[in-house]
Amino acid sequence: ETGVTQTPRHLVMGMTNKKSLKCEQHLGHNAMYWYKQSAKKPLELMFVYNFKEQTENNSVPSRFSPECPNSSHLFLHLHTLQPEDSALYLCASSQGTGSSYEQYFGPGTRLTVT
């Protein structure tokens, strides 16, 4: 495996379900990110982790709960979601969090909340 992988690629869940999204990076990076991309809207940063520590939470509702057990893995735990949470959820990683570092994105998880 190379780059950034995400599983599952597609997920349909009801509003009362609990599910988790998984992201893994094989690039040896220290920082990982969760983004949300809704239809016709720009990407929105959700969470940032640097060396496993959360450094940014962009006012994300508590029904989204991130977990970063190590620098290579990032999870997004989902519970009691709303239909408006349906979107493409993207994971990214970078060597560092400074402005000179580029980010590498995974293919995303297409989430549909019914």
Next chain:
Amino acid sequence: DAKTTQPNSMESNEEEPVHLPCNHSTISGTDYIHWYRQLPSQGPEYVIHGLTSNVNNRMASLAIAEDRKSSTLILHRATLRDAAVYYCILRVEYTGNQFYFGTGTSLTVIP
């Protein structure tokens, strides 16, 4: 937010060079200019980035104006696989880790 302004859409003929413009008049001295592209149903893909000098890599070239208030992404020979939405992003140091993705430029490549 560190704002960038890009045309909503552009067209190019296959095998021709493409110049994608971006205005970022509020840029500060430590802000890096990043370009990403996103193909349909895929995550964004890093293209190139720079601070002051022009930059070249295997994918593209980045031309940065002397006053840094604008930049141009140059694809030297457009292929059908280059059809994507191209995002010009200011990486602003003081805001921490955020990328501010705008709506980008949708590039259509005509065979």
